[in-house]
Amino acid sequence: MVSKSYEILLTLTFHTDTRRHASSENGNVRVRFAPSPTGFLHLGGLRTALYNFIFAKKHGGTFVLRMEDTDQSRLVSGAADGIEDMLEWAGISPDESPRKGGIFGPYQQSQRLDLYSQAAQTLVDKGAAYHCFCSPQRLELLKKEALRSRQTPRYDNRCRHLAPDQVAEKLGQGQPHVIRFRLQEGVDPFEDMVFGWNRHEVAAVEGDPVIMKADGFPTYHLANVVDDHHMQISHVLRGTEWLISTSKHLLLYQAFGWTPPTFGHLPLLLNKDGSKLSKRQGDIFIEHFAKSGSLPEALLDIITNCGSGFANNRTGRKLDELISEFDSSKITTHSALLDLDKLPEFNRVHLMQRIEDEEKCASLVKELQVLIEDAYGPQVQESDVLHDPYIRRVLHFRKGHISRLQDLVTPAYSFLWVRPCVPREQLEGVSSEAHAIITLVLELLQRHGKELPLESLSPELKVLAKKMKATKYSGVMKFLRLALSGHQQGPSVAEIMVSLGPNEILNRLQRLL
Numbered sequence: 202m203v204s205k206s207y208e209i210l211l212t213l214t215f216h217t218d219t220r221r222h223a224s225s226e227n228g229n230v231r232v233r234f235a236p237s238p239t240g241f242l243h244l245g246g247l248r249t250a251l252y253n254f255i256f257a258k259k260h261g262g263t264f265v266l267r268m269e270d271t272d273q274s275r276l277v278s279g280a281a282d283g284i285e286d287m288l289e290w291a292g293i294s295p296d297e298s299p300r301k302g303g304i305f306g307p308y309q310q311s312q313r314l315d316l317y318s319q320a321a322q323t324l325v326d327k328g329a330a331y332h333c334f335c336s337p338q339r340l341e342l343l344k345k346e347a348l349r350s351r352q353t354p355r356y357d358n359r360c361r362h363l364a365p366d367q368v369a370e371k372l373g374q375g376q377p378h379v380i381r382f383r384l385q386e387g388v389d390p391f392e393d394m395v396f397g398w399n400r401h402e403v404a405a406v407e408g409d410p411v412i413m414k415a416d417g418f419p420t421y422h423l424a425n426v427v428d429d430h431h432m433q434i435s436h437v438l439r440g441t442e443w444l445i446s447t448s449k450h451l452l453l454y455q456a457f458g459w460t461p462p463t464f465g466h467l468p469l470l471l472n473k474d475g476s477k478l479s480k481r482q483g484d485i486f487i488e489h490f491a492k493s494g495s496l497p498e499a500l501l502d503i504i505t506n507c508g509s510g511f512a513n514n515r516t517g518r519k520l521d522e523l524i525s526e527f528d529s530s531k532i533t534t535h536s537a538l539l540d541l542d543k544l545p546e547f548n549r550v551h552l553m554q555r556i557e558d559e560e561k562c563a564s565l566v567k568e569l570q571v572l573i574e575d576a577y578g579p580q581v582q583e584s585d586v587l588h589d590p591y592i593r594r595v596l597h598f599r600k601g602h603i604s605r606l607q608d609l610v611t612p613a614y615s616f617l618w619v620r621p622c623v624p625r626e627q628l629e630g631v632s633s634e635a636h637a638i639i640t641l642v643l644e645l646l647q648r649h650g651k652e653l654p655l656e657s658l659s660p661e662l663k664v665l666a667k668k669m670k671a672t673k674y675s676g677v678m679k680f681l682r683l684a685l686s687g688h689q690q691g692p693s694v695a696e697i698m699v700s701l702g703p704n705e706i707l708n709r710l711q712r713l714l
């Protein structure tokens with residue numbers, strides 16, 4: 202563990218303006234999103250996955266999904282599949298993954314254990330790593346002593362100094378052991394794509410880290426470096442929490458004699474008050490958004506809109522626009538503060554775009570059919586309301602007013618699917634000229650035939666209202682709204698009429714005569 206102030210002291214930031222860019226390396230770009238299946242995908246993870254995806258697509262490269270499931274004690278059942286499902290749902294499908302496979306597979310670290318043991322042995326053979334036989338009790342004691350004297354606990358590297366015959370003897374006796382990496386002093390600075398020049402003198406603050414645990418599983422540091430090398434990852438774009446470990450990873454690359462990838466540490470997504478997104482906040486999981494009617498493109502838009510990486514931010518950006526407008530040199534070191542109260546607005550804009558797209562609208566119609574059946578099935582009196590033309594018309598008239606498809610099956614919109622029951626006395630309370638109003642509206646319907654044009658309907662209703670003796674325009678509108686929707690408030694009467702269509706209006710009004 203390193204104290205925060207020490208970390209800052211050791212982070213030497215030189216020239217942030219001399220960043221390396223991938224644009225010159227088009228074609229060979231391979232990036233990876235490497236989550237631990239210790240929980241389901243949340244908005245923060247999605248953001249980092251998205252930046253990897255965008256970066257890959259921008260440079261004609263490959264987006265790899267790798268499951269870092271070596272910490273067996275923290276695995277959550279179903280999480281690995283859940284993460285891949287949610288990337289698919291979000292439309293940022295990996296090119297290579299545990300499920301899809303690929304030439305560098307398998308893509309689950311738990312299935313690559315031999316590779317890590319061989320790698321660890323290579324380091325031992327080179328003298329860059331060593332077997333450590335210190336017991337958990339000894340390590341605990343070291344920790345307690347350090348804390349008592351107000352020091353940062355660190356391993357004292359005792360087993361570094363074991364003679365080869367001592368090691369052989371202990372191994373021969375089958376003594377439990379781990380493998381530790383021998384940290385070298387004097388690390389070279391590296392140029393991070395976002396944070397510029399950095400260097401962490403790890404050997405000065407940490408004991409030699411474990412790279413292979415007693416159970417034969419590697420730790421993050423080894424597995425990550427080995428896999429990034431073997432999977433030919435060109436750019437490691439990951440959360441800023443890994444910035445401090447990068448010097449350690451570079452020492453590993455050096456010990457193996459491998460060329461390291463380019464690193465870019467992405468700012469984290471935080472709550473709008475600056476607090477960390479917590480897995481205990483149930484509402485940050487992507488599955489929650491998918492189930493509650495958020496559109497994937499709205500989520501991708503809001504999580505990029507609140508951060509950097511683009512020359513300008515605007516609402517309504519779709520994935521192809523995110524890719525074309527992305528500029529990695531515009532990613533700043535500031536955290537991205539997410540205001541989820543704005544999500545309905547993002548969803549509204551993207552739902553409108555879907556409705557305007559012929560093909561996407563056809564899928565929305567199908568989805569809405571299911572929602573209507575579920576919500577109102579047996580109460581639907583007229584089967585036309587379940588058919589494509591009616592639902593499509595409703596979608597076009599309500600676009601821009603609703604932020605989720607589900608809004609259309611709330612009680613406020615039930616009148617679209619189920620005929621309202623309005624007591625005659627209530628209608629008579631609004632106007633004593635019910636018969637006259639209905640007759641005039643039926644005449645209006647006859648004039649128009651099958652289509653009701655919204656533009657001319659409002660002025661026509663005004664003219665119609667003028668013919669009334671005892672009811673003002675507002676009273677006529679109130680009457681019609683109540684008769685047609687059963688509500689006293691809601692969309693304009695003209696919009697209600699256009700949505701319902703002539704047949705349904707006829708049906709609803711004739712019953713009142």
Ligand SMILES: Nc1ncnc2c1ncn2[C@@H]1O[C@H](COP(=O)(O)OP(=O)(O)OP(=O)(O)O)[C@@H](O)[C@H]1O
Pocket residue numbers: 235236237238239240244245246247248249250438439440441442468469470471478
């Ligand atoms: N709030 C966040 N904002 C941006 N990126 C994040 C956020 N949280 C995690 N990431 C990034 O997502 C990737 C996968 O992370 P990981 O699966 O370890 O998620 P995690 O929520 O941090 O889980 P754990 O607590 O188990 O480490 C990493 O690159 C990590 O840096």
